[in-house]
Amino acid sequence: MIDLVQLRREPDVVKAAMARRGVSSGAMDAVLALDLQHRGLLQEAERLRAEVKFLSRLVGEARREKDVATAEQLAAKSRVVGEEERQATEATARVETLLRAQLLALPNVPSPDAPDGVDEKDNVELRRWWVGMDEGRAFPTYEPFQRVAHWDIGLELGILDLETGAKIAGSMFPLFRGDGARLLRALGSYALDQHCDAYEEIRPPSFALTETMMATGHLPKSADDMYAIERDGLWAIPTAEVPLTSMHRGQILDESSLPIRLTAQTACFRREAGAAGRDTRGLLRVHEFDKVELFAYCTPDQAEAAHADILRRAERLLQALGLTYRLLDLCCGDLGTSSARTIDLDVFSPGVDRWLEVSSVSWFRDFQARRANVRYRKDDGTTALVHTVNGSALAWARIWAALVETYRHADGSVHLPEVLAPYMGGVATILPRTS
RNA sequence: GGAGGGAUGACAGAGCGGCCGAAUGUACCGGUCUUGAAAACCGGCGUGGGCUUGCCCACCGUGGGUUCAAAUCCCACUCCCUCCGCCA
Numbered sequence: 001m002i003d004l005v006q007l008r009r010e011p012d013v014v015k016a017a018m019a020r021r022g023v024s025s026g027a028m029d030a031v032l033a034l035d036l037q038h039r040g041l042l043q044e045a046e047r048l049r050a051e052v053k054f055l056s057r058l059v060g061e062a063r064r065e066k067d068v069a070t071a072e073q074l075a076a077k078s079r080v081v082g083e084e085e086r087q088a089t090e091a092t093a094r095v096e097t098l099l100r101a102q103l104l105a106l107p108n109v110p111s112p113d114a115p116d117g118v119d120e121k122d123n124v125e126l127r128r129w130w131v132g133m134d135e136g137r138a139f140p141t142y143e144p145f146q147r148v149a150h151w152d153i154g155l156e157l158g159i160l161d162l163e164t165g166a167k168i169a170g171s172m173f174p175l176f177r178g179d180g181a182r183l184l185r186a187l188g189s190y191a192l193d194q195h196c197d198a199y200e201e202i203r204p205p206s207f208a209l210t211e212t213m214m215a216t217g218h219l220p221k222s223a224d225d226m227y228a229i230e231r232d233g234l235w236a237i238p239t240a241e242v243p244l245t246s247m248h249r250g251q252i253l254d255e256s257s258l259p260i261r262l263t264a265q266t267a268c269f270r271r272e273a274g275a276a277g278r279d280t281r282g283l284l285r286v287h288e289f290d291k292v293e294l295f296a297y298c299t300p301d302q303a304e305a306a307h308a309d310i311l312r313r314a315e316r317l318l319q320a321l322g323l324t325y326r327l328l329d330l331c332c333g334d335l336g337t338s339s340a341r342t343i344d345l346d347v348f349s350p351g352v353d354r355w356l357e358v359s360s361v362s363w364f365r366d367f368q369a370r371r372a373n374v375r376y377r378k379d380d381g382t383t384a385l386v387h388t389v390n391g392s393a394l395a396w397a398r399i400w401a402a403l404v405e406t407y408r409h410a411d412g413s414v415h416l417p418e419v420l421a422p423y424m425g426g427v428a429t430i431l432p433r434t435s
Numbered sequence: 436g437g438a439g440g441g442a443u444g445a446c447a448g449a450g451c452g453g454c455c456g457a458a459u460g461u462a463c464c465g466g467u468c469u470u471g472a473a474a475a476c477c478g479g480c481g482u483g484g485g486c487u488u489g490c491c492c493a494c495c496g497u498g499g500g501u502u503c504a505a506a507u508c509c510c511a512c513u514c515c516c517u518c519c520g521c522c523a
Binding site: 039042043045046047049050052053055056057058059060061063064071072074075076077078079081082252375381383 | 453454464480482485492493503504
């Protein structure tokens with residue numbers, strides 16, 4: 001949620017910034033008009049309520065002095081004022097509901113650093129990395145045997161069974177098996193072990209209440225993108241960001257406890273409504289995938305460093321896995337609802353010959369904290385909203401795809417990166433199944 | 436799923452229609468005393484909102500209701516504890 005007080009104070013500044021992400025000033029004018037109306041009604045309602053309280057006190061005093069006539073007279077008057085008060089309060093609540101709904105629908109104000117642009121075509125590539133780049137080696141040329149799509153490799157090696165996944169839960173629910181399943185487990189364990197030096201490991205619930213989804217900004221906007229369990233009022237989480245943001249919801253944190261850094265691996269569920277058809281083969285886009293998330297609650301001063309640390313850790317993992325990747329600075333038009341600034345990491349997957357998004361490292365400023373009401377107490381005793389930052393490190397389904405394609409050899413086997421060896425129980429190469 | 440008990444400030448815990456944003460204790464902050472500390476004593480000590488910055492309003496698990504007036508009475512729900520049932 002954006003800062004209403006700021007919008008009130010400097011509407012032109014906020015409108016200009018929001019225009020960069022394609023939000024018309026009309027939406028904000030509507031909010032400002034409702035705000036003005038709301039405050040007018042609120043004053044009236046509070047004035048009436050104060051009067052009721054005052055009269056009620058007098059009723060009590062009259063009763064105590066056994067002055068029944070005066071008490072009755074005052075009570076009657078209070079009844080009349082009370083009726084006015086009830087109507088004024090109802091009117092105030094109606095406007096407040098409208099105001100809040102419009103405010104919740106507004107996306108975050110983009111950071112001045114975020115590049116201009118209207119969609120993904122305008123994202124700015126910051127840099128690329130590949131094995132040997134530092135020694136001056138050119139961008140890799142991939143061999144013909146690496147130009148095989150992961151769904152074919154998966155079938156050939158018996159490590160990815162999309163057909164059976166579809167039989168169980170429908171298409172885009174992958175089923176990994178054998179060393180393929182183990183590889184997935186290895187990736188998650190390796191990453192968590194890398195992060196737990198500075199980030200507390202969390203295993204949160206996979207489902208969340210509506211208010212939890214509101215806190216991150218996934219609701220009300222993205223209801224169609226998520227799985228809902230209506231009977232129980234629950235939503236399947238699309239990312240660990242959801243539960244982690246609500247861990248300290250409604251709390252006032254000690255400044256000395258910040259930054260609070262958390263990491264969690266969870267299943268992530270996405271309906272991907274409207275995405276059927278293109279770009280959905282194999283593991284390119286799936287309804288359920290595992291992902292390790294890095295998250296931090298911090299002061300505004302700490303946010304930049306916290307954001308940079310998450311980005312650094314995601315990059316370090318990609319480098320350790322020896323995968324080619326690029327960094328994209330998302331333009332204002334392509335920014336997620338809640339984000340002020342986002343850097344995407346795309347891994348290059350040679351078999352499908354395309355860049356796959358495997359991480360999104362975002363800085364939300366106080367947008368989520370305002371929704372989730374997470375504050376911290378400063379030295380001078382005052383409170384302020386925290387900043388939240390998070391990023392994936394990493395989303396494993398697509399990493400899995402890029403890995404088996406990148407590390408496929410001429411004989412069809414897949415040689416795994418060294419760092420995974422301790423997690424693969426000695427399996428360094430995945431061979432075609434003979435049995 | 437069934438029966439019973441509970442939810443009040445950082446914590447413990449009183450209040451059970453009006454003078455209650457809330458006693459008391461602990462913790463915390465400031466002061467007096469002291470060479471210093473402890474003890475003792477004194478003072479302070481929740482969050483948010485509105486505007487005429489001094490006042491007003493809201494919040495005692497959540498939502499509704501009764502009443503001139505609700506932390507207090509009534510209803511529903513949520514969560515926690517105990518017991519039974521079921522179950523990894």
